[in-house]
Amino acid sequence: MQQTPTLPQQRQLPQTLPMPEARNPGIDLDMDWVRSVQANRSAIERRAASLGTRRSVKKDHQAAWLLKAITCIDLTTLAGDDTEGRVRRLCAKARQPVRPDLLAALGMPGITVGAVCVYHEMVPAAVQALAGSGIPVAAVSTGFPAGLSPFHLRLAEIGESVTAGAQEIDIVISRRHVLTGNWQALYDEMRQMRAACGDAHVKAILATGELGSLRNVARASLVCMMAGADFIKTSTGKEAVNATLPVSLVMIRAIRDYHERTGIRIGYKPAGGISKAKDALVYLSLMKEELGTRWMQPDLFRFGASSLLGDIERQLEHHVTGAYSAAWRHPLA
Ligand SMILES: O=C[C@H](O)COP(=O)(O)O
Numbered sequence: 001m002q003q004t005p006t007l008p009q010q011r012q013l014p015q016t017l018p019m020p021e022a023r024n025p026g027i028d029l030d031m032d033w034v035r036s037v038q039a040n041r042s043a044i045e046r047r048a049a050s051l052g053t054r055r056s057v058k059k060d061h062q063a064a065w066l067l068k069a070i071t072c073i074d075l076t077t078l079a080g081d082d083t084e085g086r087v088r089r090l091c092a093k094a095r096q097p098v099r100p101d102l103l104a105a106l107g108m109p110g111i112t113v114g115a116v117c118v119y120h121e122m123v124p125a126a127v128q129a130l131a132g133s134g135i136p137v138a139a140v141s142t143g144f145p146a147g148l149s150p151f152h153l154r155l156a157e158i159g160e161s162v163t164a165g166a167q168e169i170d171i172v173i174s175r176r177h178v179l180t181g182n183w184q185a186l187y188d189e190m191r192q193m194r195a196a197c198g199d200a201h202v203k204a205i206l207a208t209g210e211l212g213s214l215r216n217v218a219r220a221s222l223v224c225m226m227a228g229a230d231f232i233k234t235s236t237g238k239e240a241v242n243a244t245l246p247v248s249l250v251m252i253r254a255i256r257d258y259h260e261r262t263g264i265r266i267g268y269k270p271a272g273g274i275s276k277a278k279d280a281l282v283y284l285s286l287m288k289e290e291l292g293t294r295w296m297q298p299d300l301f302r303f304g305a306s307s308l309l310g311d312i313e314r315q316l317e318h319h320v321t322g323a324y325s326a327a328w329r330h331p332l333a
Pocket residue numbers: 076078117235236237238271272273274304305306307308
């Protein structure tokens with residue numbers, strides 16, 4: 001049975017996007033629920049290992065999925081040597097993520113990435129460069145990546161990013177609250193950060209590589225959702241271990257549980273180290289299998305990635321022309 005979208009269906013993408021989800025208002029901290037959450041590492045690792053080996057989308061279906069993946073990318077630059085010029089070039093790429101002749105051949109002119117993700121200082125340059133495009137700017141605020149600056153300054157940074165025009169705020173949680181089991185502190189912190197974001201959507205970065213166990217990842221995911229996170233995100237990209245499939249399974253299943261109990265859909269953003277088109281396909285199929293096609297839309301799924309787009313563009317070029325170009329021909333993606 002054919003289960004993947006075909007290219008002709010995918011061409012309908014701009015017309016068939018669902019209504020954006022209502023925001024997550026959050027719920028009271030439910031410690032019974034939090035304490036009941038477990039994670040069976042060996043079962044999770046077995047399931048994760050089976051992904052990418054069992055099913056693969058090919059040809060037109062693969063091109064359609066790769067185009068879908070592009071619309072879900074938070075095109076990111078988070079480097080100490082970022083400049084306004086680099087951000088402007090990144091934004092130009094966000095507006096036109098694939099060569100126009102390739103998009104025309106694929107029947108998908110006009111697609112863009114999901115958002116551009118930058119440090120607070122680069123928000124004005126990104127907002128200006130994306131004006132009129134409809135592409136939101138996401139700011140990593142709250143003392144990214146460690147999140148250890150004074151709490152009032154982290155809240156103030158959120159406010160400044162929103163004032164500068166960021167429509168999405170990627171906050172980092174205090175890992176110590178998870179490592180010490182202080183779920184009330186994590187909940188309160190997240191709640192205040194959510195409030196500081198106002199109308200801007202908030203993604204909670206768990207920095208899963210620093211949380212010690214999959215059970216902690218599951219519990220932290222749940223607490224952040226209870227406190228009002230619109231998205232939960234794996235990593236800053238700066239930890240020693242960033243997005244992985246086992247961690248993704250745990251977070252995605254936490255999203256599923258939260259939806260089943262509250263009716264609220266939370267988005268998922270794996271981030272850090274996702275740089276190959278084939279990895280993007282595995283993540284998309286994971287979303288489809290665990291949560292369903294509704295979670296394959298950019299309002300509920302994003303890749304946090306600085307270099308993934310270049311490899312996807314290479315694969316699409318191969319799909320259209322039959323030839324691979326050198327990676328250097330796809331700069332800034
Ligand atoms: O949130 C996004 C990450 O920082 C990007 O990580 P990456 O440079 O490994 O793609």
